[in-house]
Amino acid sequence: EEAAPVFQYAGRAAKRKHRVFVWGFCFAGALGLPSFVRPDAGWKKPRRVQTTPYRLETEEKISSAACGYGFTLLSSKTADITKVWGMGLNKDSQLGFQRSRRDRTKGYEYVLEPSPIPLPLEKPQQTRVLQVSCGRAHSLILTDSEGVFTMGNNSYGQCGREVVEDEMYSESHLIHQLKEFDSRVVQVVCGQDHSLFRTKRGTVYACGWGADGQTGLGHYHITSVPTKLHGDIAGVNIIQVSSYGDCCLAVSDEGDVFGWGNSEYLQLASVTETTQVNVPRHLPFKIGKIKEAACGGTGNVVLTEEGNVFVWGYGILGKGPNLIETAVPEMIPPSLFGWSDFNPDVRVAHVRCGLSHFAAITNRGELFVWGKNLRGCLGTGRMEDQYFPWRVTVPGEVVDVACGVDHMVGMVKSFI
Amino acid sequence: VRGPRFRRLKMGAGHRLDAKASGVFVLGIGHGNKLLTDLYHCHLTKVYTVGGLFGKATDDFSDTGKLVEKTTFDHITREKLERILAVIQGTNHKALLVHSNIDMKSQEAYELAVKGMIRPMEKSPPIITAIRCLQFTLPEFQLDIHCLHETQQYLRKIVHEIGLELKSSAVCTQVRRIRDGVFTLDDALLRTQWDLESIRNAIGNCKLKVQAEIEKTLG
Secondary structure (H helix, E strand, O other): OOOOOEEOOOOOOOOOOEEEEEEEEOOOOOOOOHHHHOOOOOOOOOOOEEEEEEEEOOOOOOOEEEEOOOEEEEEOOOOOOOOEEEEEEOOOOEOEOOEOOOOOOOEOOEEEEEEEOOOOOOOOOOOOEEEEEEOOOEEEEEEOOOOEEEEEOOOOOOOOOOOOOOOOOOOOOOOEEEOOOOOOEEEEEEOOOEEEEEEOOOOEEEEEOOOOOOOOOOOOOOEEEEEEOOHHHOOOOEEEEEEOOOEEEEEEOOOOEEEEEEOOOOOOOOOOOOOEEEEEEEEOOOOOOEEEEEEOOOEEEEEEOOOOEEEEEEOOOOOOOOOOEEEEEEEEOHHHHOOOOOOOOOOEEEEEEOOOEEEEEEOOOOEEEEEOOHHHOOOOOOOOOEEEEEEEOOOOEEEEEEEOOOEEEEEEEOOO | OOOOOOOOOOEEEOOOOOOOOEEOOOEEEOOHHHHHHHHHHHOOOEEEEEEEEEOEEEOOOEOOOOEEEEEOOOOOOHHHHHHHHHHHHHHHHHHHHHHOOOOOOOHHHHHHHHHOOOOOOOOOOOEEEEEEEEEEEOOEEEEEEEEEOOOHHHHHHHHHHHHHHOOOOEEEEEEEEEEEOOEEOOOOOOHHHOOHHHHHHHHHHHHHHHHHHHHHHHO
């Protein structure tokens, strides 16, 4: 027994590996797994929905991911030439121009594998991509020194350039670059058909469709040039903006939350009875200092400094089937996120929102989801809706998650 | 009339305990056997102290088995072990909710989940309700495990699987049951105390506790 050989599987300085997991609806190609759509072996069958997290192999460590309506963007902070990969729907060139291999003059309408997106950078080996964001048919890419790149549908000016009548967005090579802001842009957010930009100084710019007031510029028309927002956020240092549907939320450094846009589902009913708000309004909630906010299609969620999660709006909010709508934020009990007498120091670290579902990540790296389970987007392994937070089993510690309409992408660190 | 006081006694045993394990073992005498079945239907959790050793893997997961493999373990830290334990607890918590046979879409399920009172009230696979690390000095470690419907061999298998997750291997050195439902180590009788007086006192002390628990759970 003493003479048996000793095996070493992991050394003392073994680094934790970064992995990407995807789950949800496969047929649009948004998961980046081509064998689910076009099986490459005889025994494989096409898989319509991937109900549990599935590993996606990537060449580089992915630092930011965003899920749009049927497509996904992944980006890495590398200094290589290829920094952004896209997969899924490309009918409006929201993934740039993907040249077809069969016919060099045409582009792909559906991209089934993570394919590199060529960006017209001036210094491709120095600029780093910080963040990506996806909307219904357009996408935004934020770099550290070359501004913001926009691609995709521009019929409402959401790409920040003039609307051209009868423009053909499919198979378009055009990637627009936006540089004129009062200071460096640090966060980009895509709503359904509008775009929001947050700068280092704490100001917010918007462009795109405004029929619900989601641009917050005081009118209900479209804007094709990013314009600064005023209203209740004038002079306030905004530290986070969020939007996914037609409602927008912004959090200031003092813990206040401001909202504008669609209010048909009681998202802003605490300040006004109108269904559209086109100027940012302060939401006077007495729930404590707010750290992070996330906006969904019909419901909103905020995270306070103490680690409590509050939800309001319409839909499956996470407090059982009886709570369908509320205008005032309701707290989700921390015991549903794993807090108990045995584990008193578990608290929620991040909240994210998809179109009709929510996600929360705890400080232990566990992912909880709840909401409407559209085509398996929750990742619980079942196809039923989830009325209270449910743990998703991911083989690793979840660092961040991106929620889309019918799929989700998780960035995970391995345990050892 | 002269003769021994008790000639025949009907005895029943509670939850099984291995030959290699130690700790609290509940027995029922005479009319107590009916209480034993009621206690079984209460499905209360049991608490074990499980000792483990990193560095080797054996075929029956304990340190007296045949050696299968030896591995290094100097990369393991307490933080990594606690991460793995948190995940085990999370997946077992999910199993708890799934096997409790309550419809997840009902308001009742939400309310019970908030209070943390969801529990399977019938036969189910072994579930760990809570697990944490008590001591950690390489290569040995000790875990405190609260579980339902388990066997001691299952706990030894969990120790082996923890070793595998940490990219090393582990064997179980000690399994000791500290609590079985309402009975704790303080109520248990030592080998030296197996005589009529102590047994009678012990039964008297536990009577109220058992009755209260059965009433609370089975109504």
